[in-house]
Amino acid sequence: MNKIRGPASAGPPARRERVFEFPVTAVVKGRDQRDRDFVEETRLASVSAREARLRLRPSVRVGSKLAVSFSVPARAWLERSICLALTGTVSRVESAPVGSPDHLIILRLDGRYRISSKEF
Numbered sequence: 001m002n003k004i005r006g007p008a009s010a011g012p013p014a015r016r017e018r019v020f021e022f023p024v025t026a027v028v029k030g031r032d033q034r035d036r037d038f039v040e041e042t043r044l045a046s047v048s049a050r051e052a053r054l055r056l057r058p059s060v061r062v063g064s065k066l067a068v069s070f071s072v073p074a075r076a077w078l079e080r081s082i083c084l085a086l087t088g089t090v091s092r093v094e095s096a097p098v099g100s101p102d103h104l105i106i107l108r109l110d111g112r113y114r115i116s117s118k119e120f
Helices: none
Strands: 024-031 037-047 051-056 065-072 082-094 103-116
Touching: 024 051, 051 082, 065 103
Parallel strands: none
Antiparallel strands: 024 037, 024 065, 037 051, 051 103, 065 082, 082 103
């Protein structure tokens, strides 16, 4: 059984909010539950203007600050790939499913971001 921690209102993004679901590789930096720094490469599940969803092996607390950076590949609507760096606060943590070491993390974005044509 998966345990859910965090406010009950931390559900899916608002209806009008556009969610981009593309499983790109992301680098996540933060502090785990034991207050140790970590850097982990993972897959970003989705991102919207208000939140990002991803899986992490380290256990993090609701309220923890995380930084996420990833590359957005070139598409028909994007002439060349860009790198995007976001920061936010963990609003919800779902325990890893049986057989998986990764927790689902819902990150409430703080609105600060950096865009670059090179990796960070």
